[in-house]
Amino acid sequence: EVVLTQSPGTLSLSPGERASVSCRASQTIANNYLAWYQQRPGQAPRLLIRNTSNRATGIPDRFSGSGSGTDFTLTISRLEPEDFAIYYCQQYSSSPRTFGQGTKVEI
Amino acid sequence: QVQLVESGGGLVKPGGSLRLSCAASGFTFTDHYMSWIRQSPGERPEWLSYISAYSNYIDYADSVKGRFSISRDNARTSIFLQMDNLRAEDTAVYYCVRGGSNWEFWGPGTLVTVSS
Numbered sequence: 001e002v003v004l005t006q007s008p009g010t011l012s013l014s015p016g017e018r019a020s021v022s023c024r025a026s027q028t029i030a031n032n033y034l035a036w037y038q039q040r041p042g043q044a045p046r047l048l049i050r051n052t053s054n055r056a057t058g059i060p061d062r063f064s065g066s067g068s069g070t071d072f073t074l075t076i077s078r079l080e081p082e083d084f085a086i087y088y089c090q091q092y093s094s095s096p097r098t099f100g101q102g103t104k105v106e107i
Numbered sequence: 108q109v110q111l112v113e114s115g116g117g118l119v120k121p122g123g124s125l126r127l128s129c130a131a132s133g134f135t136f137t138d139h140y141m142s143w144i145r146q147s148p149g150e151r152p153e154w155l156s157y158i159s160a161y162s163n164y165i166d167y168a169d170s171v172k173g174r175f176s177i178s179r180d181n182a183r184t185s186i187f188l189q190m191d192n193l194r195a196e197d198t199a200v201y202y203c204v205r206g207g208s209n210w211e212f213w214g215p216g217t218l219v220t221v222s223s
Contacts, residue, residue, distance in 0.1 A: 035209040037152075044202055044213035045152055056211055088151060092208035096168045097142075097154040 002027055002091050004100035011105045019076040021103045023089035028069050033093040036065055036074045039102075040085045048087075049074065079105070109133040109212045111203045116217030119193055123221070127188040129203030129214060136184040137161070140207030143177060143188050145199035146216075153199075157207040158186065171197075193221045 003026040013019055023034070032052035037045035047056040049065035052072060062077040076083055084107055089100040115127040131141070142157040156167045156177040165177055176189040186203060200216040 033208065044216060045210075046213075047209060047211045050209045050211075090152075090209065095166050097208070099151040099153070101151050 001096055002029070002094055002098050004089050004091060004098055006087075006089060006100035006103045008103060009101075011103060012107070013079055013105065014107065015079050015081055017079050019074075019079055019083070019105055021074045021087050021089075021105075023067075023072040023074070023100050025070040025072070025091060029072070029091050030093040032068060033091060034065075034067070034072050035090045035092065036063075037088045037090060037099075038083075038085050039088065040082075045088060076105075109205065111205065111212060111214035113201060113203045113214045113217040116201060116219045118220045118222065120223050121194060121221055123193050124189070124191045125193065125219060127190065127201055127203075127217060127219075129186045131184045131186070131203075131205070134205070137181050139205050140164075141179060141186045142204045142207055142210065143186075144202045144204055144210070144213075145197075145219075146202070147196075147199040150199075152202075155201075156188070159207070190219070193219075195221050197221050 005024045007022045034052050036049040039045045053065045064075050086102045086104050088102050110132045112130045137160050143155045144152050146152045158165050158177045174192045179186040198221050202216045203214040204210040205212040
């Protein structure tokens with residue numbers, strides 16, 4: 001099973017600032033099959049990025065993803081108030097599909 | 108527009124069974140794998156199972172293998188999750204999602220509580 005470890009656990013920032021969330025895999029993610037999700041309280045997760053760097057439909061371009069191998073990053077260029085939420089990485093290069101433990105971006 | 112609506116959740120005693128359903132609409136159902144994912148309070152989402160378009164390929168997480176069974180009815184554009192021998196640690200919100208790898212479309216979820 002691929003274990004995904006995110007850092008930091010919590011990111012305390014202000015609107016307008018840049019956020020970077022790291023996701024490290026216990027083994028190489030083949031084909032860059034890594035996704036990122038945003039989850040707000042009481043809501044289902046929302047797909048932001050698939051295939052490491054491809055934004056899902058309707059996702060603003062302030063969200064970007066990068067990385068390869070075992071190290072991946074989600075960057076939010078300028079935080080908007082609605083971006084304060086929990087972010088999860090998820091791999092689909094092998095089964096079982098697994099998620100990171102989450103990073104909370106808070107004000 | 109894509110819609111996924113789960114039903115069948117509720118309170119069940121340890122060792123009991125529940126059958127979850129998910130009604131899908133707004134897309135060509137037989138073009139897509141479907142999956143179940145759950146999330147306990149304060150925890151990360153956990154993928155449970157996927158099923159291919161014509162049920163040829165099915166896979167489960169180890170945590171539910173042998174206890175849960177996924178199925179689909181393409182005529183009714185629905186998927187199901189039969190959950191047997193439920194445990195307290197199965198308490199979670201259960202989501203129906205479109206796809207087998209990454210998931211753009213999620214239902215609102217149905218709460219399953221396993222408690223005596």
